[in-house]
């Protein structure tokens with residue numbers, strides 16, 4: 001069972017689906033947000049992109065519309081990625097959005113829109129910095145291959161810069177719900193940073209990639225082993241397989257793939273950040289907007305399985321003697337209401353739930369509201385085991401493009 005924080009950070013367990021946004025100068029070359037590290041693109045040329053960044057079609061409300069259509073409840077924005085370019089009016093470096101032809105504080109615009117629409121805002125911040133002269137770029141992963149002429153690697157000076165930026169980010173943009181540090185390559189260790197965040201923004205949860213332990217783990221583009229998380233977890237995944245920032249000719253994931261990924265993580269008790277990479281003009285990719293709406297259409301029908309529930313797949317046992325893989329079935333619970341799902345896809349129209357020896361009065365498919373048929377059955381292929389709950393009638397050949405979620409209520413006496 002995941003231990004909650006028992007303070008204002010507990011919003012984290014209620015708002016489980018959020019939109020990650022990777023946006024910066026890298027949207028111009030449109031290859032990958034780490035084009036400087038993963039390709040031969042020269043730094044001098046990259047830094048000239050400042051003179052081109054002019055997202056005249058940026059409309060934070062359009063981003064919020066897209067996230068709300070997906071059923072998402074918070075947004076996490078890249079304030080500074082590894083390239084070091086700052087998307088707000090920072091006084092700590094000239095390398096920021098105010099010095100582009102656009103010349104507006106996009107973070108302020110986004111924060112204002114979030115406030116107006118009642119959407120929570122989180123901030124992403126990269127510790128590696130490929131521009132700042134004091135960051136010790138010595139060619140470790142996610143770092144430039146060495147200091148360039150004029151650089152003065154100085155860990156203390158760099159951390160002072162980070163501290164001053166933190167103060168700006170956490171005082172000038174209203175309430176911040178989470179702080180997402182990224183890749184602490186240099187292994188900076190200094191608890192005072194997270195303490196500053198807590199002092200300035202007590203509601204903010206802090207991730208585990210910063211200069212000291214944070215509040216939650218951040219598995220990225222993967223589904224960790226097991227069926228229930230034991231600590232607060234927020235998985236992240238992009239809509240495209242190759243990049244987080246906008247990429248021309250990106251290979252976007254299918255909606256069914258994303259629904260599988262989302263429902264598995266949520267059923268394990270985690271939360272989920274799904275990333276979009278807006279284009280250099282500020283607009284979202286149309287295909288992404290359509291996919292988000294489709295995810296939302298499904299999530300609005302099945303999302304109660306994750307809303308205020310706890311994961312309880314361990315009730316199903318290990319199924320060692322079973323022929324089918326029970327480990328693919330996930331279970332969540334709110335009191336005596338249970339939800340069962342099989343994100344990897346059911347083999348038949350029956351969901352078999354060992355661990356339940358009494359049948360609920362009724363069972364329902366959340367996807368379309370139809371009634372299902374719960375029975376206690378002894379199955380020939382598991383003849384050595386006790387009879388168990390089989391919920392029959394799932395339309396596996398009819399509804400094939402989305403994860404099916406079943407709800408059933410047990411009598412008080414039938415479950416612990």
Ligand code: GLC
Nearest residue numbers: 033034142182183220236244
């Ligand atoms: C990785 C990538 C980075 C991306 C992040 C999102 O750390 O290096 O580009 O921003 O994941 O979680």
